[in-house]
Amino acid sequence: MSDNTNAVFRLFAIPGGEHEAEERRRFERLLFARLAAHSLCDGISASSRIGSVSSNAYDIFAEWANTKPDFWSRTVGHLWRANVFQDDEVAAGAIVVIGIHASASGIRGNWNFKLPKPISFRLSDVVLLSIRSGHIESNHGNFRGIFESDASTISYERLKDGTIAWQVSGDMNTQMNAPCIVIGGDRYHLVPSVLASADLLPCHAESEYDDQFVNETASQQLSKALRTLFEISTDTYQWVSSVIREVIPLRPSKGNAGSTSCQWDCGTIALTMTDLANPVLFGEMLVHEASHQHFFLAKQLGPIHDGSDDRMYFSPMVGADRPLEKMLLGYHAVVNMLSFYRSLNDHADGRETVFIAKRTDYLFEKSNCIRPVLSKSTALTPLGKAMYEALYERECILRA
Structure with missing residues (x-):
């Protein structure tokens, strides 16, 4: 390397x-x-x-x-x-x-x-x-x-x-x-969607921000997910906490949890939440969005691609066509989520082990769809190529 x-x-x-x-x-x-x-x-x-x-x-x-x-x-x-x-x-x-x-x-x-x-x-x-x-x-x-x-x-x-x-x-x-959650000395605030840019919020989520939802459902779920990360792996938790400051809690429109980030909303992510949340799945979403935040930060080093490839590629992460940079963004999140599940596996009980295995298989399937686009690309800059190679090497270790 x-x-x-x-x-x-x-x-x-x-x-x-x-x-x-x-x-x-x-x-x-x-x-x-x-x-x-x-x-x-x-x-x-x-x-x-x-x-x-x-x-x-x-x-x-x-x-x-x-x-x-x-x-x-x-x-x-x-x-x-x-x-x-x-x-x-x-x-x-x-x-x-x-x-x-x-x-x-x-x-x-x-x-x-x-x-x-x-x-x-x-x-x-x-x-x-x-x-x-x-x-x-x-x-x-x-x-x-x-x-x-x-x-x-x-x-x-x-x-x-x-x-x-x-x-x-x-x-x-x-x-x-704007309730504050403190984990290991780090402070996280729950904030309303009015503070975010229009680019951040998903159209499928409702941005209601009533006190009961925020103080009870959202605060409890976020606190539990952060504590799960903190207890599982110090490295993973610190990696997440270094780039996430605020969370916008959103209600899902179809009962499914999801998350989103935007390069303009540094340190702020949106999480859709249900009343019956899986703290492990919420941990995955935190890692997912922290991955995007780190990606946005890495772009401060320079361009990811040279602009010569304006084609759209199917992304299994969103079920839609995305440009080359978004494919690398998705691959980066997949590999880091796989790293999260590898660290979690050592602390899991029988039921969690089954869940981890299913999520791991799911993420490897997504990687199999994304990786060929990046490995064959001639439009990635030296920075973009270095990012891909580092992630691919990590994925190979996780597959072993």
């Missing part, structure tokens, strides 16, 4: 040991910073062209970036998308949200914003809806924000001791709960 393939493999697949895991984390941090640096510069330019953000806010952005925060976030992804499509309104809104998070993290300073297009964002365990303007204060560990929509004014204050106080005047429906 070439050095190039080794480097990609450490990022691209579930790590095979602590050394690979640490190398992957270091590599990811560099890519996070690269994405955020370009996005922040372009976003600040956009916010200066429209709306109003007080100039001292940009010093806060710069200081925050130097603290090496978690750059793999939905807001940075939306900023990235806005810059690609030259959408100044969305870029300005995203840079304001990044500024709010920077101030909330402890960066000192006071600043104001006013936007032509309202924004919705999560602040701690609450989602604020349709905010147009605000005033932010952050000093000596205390954080205060006054946010205004067309129908209400919301005052948020968090003291240095962690105490949080809310006050809403006007329409009380301008905020929603």
Whole structure:
């Protein structure tokens, strides 16, 4: 295996040991910073062209970036998308949200914003809806924000001791709960679909977000699935937790569970959920979506294909024709799900062993349909080819 393939493999697949895991984390941090640096510069330019953000806010952005925060976030992804499509309104809104998070993290300073297009964002365990303007204060560990929509004014204050106080005047429906699940020190928030880009949500899922569904069904299922991963394999769990921050819980329209990701919604995935969930199957879905998140991150290294092949290929993963890059995306998910079931097999009881065998056979069948397209392709770039070769080598080990 070439050095190039080794480097990609450490990022691209579930790590095979602590050394690979640490190398992957270091590599990811560099890519996070690269994405955020370009996005922040372009976003600040956009916010200066429209709306109003007080100039001292940009010093806060710069200081925050130097603290090496978690750059793999939905807001940075939306900023990235806005810059690609030259959408100044969305870029300005995203840079304001990044500024709010920077101030909330402890960066000192006071600043104001006013936007032509309202924004919705999560602040701690609450989602604020349709905010147009605000005033932010952050000093000596205390954080205060006054946010205004067309129908209400919301005052948020968090003291240095962690105490949080809310006050809403006007329409009380301008905020929603975002329950937090903590596993092994990692925090995951359940959030409403209004925060996602339109590219993320599947058309077959209903995006109802009532408190009972979120606080009971969704929270319990996600917590159980994450704990299952945590108990089965530290490497697999850390690989998932490194790229997933938020989950949008959706109701399935036909009783089946499913999941989805989008390259613009960094760190955020959508999971459809039923009342009777299989934690192992939910673990598979988490690995599946983490695979896509890692794939989106790996694309920051460069193009996956050279554009010379615009044909569509049948993908057994979705039952529809997909372009070449999506075939590699699907193959990557299949191999990582197979790795997940291999690690799970050592901890399974008799009934789970039967289920694992069925899912493993199912995934190998899918791989048999996808692999020939990738192995024969002449359009994959050196990066794309390195990704495929690393995954194929892992699959051969899993088949042995």
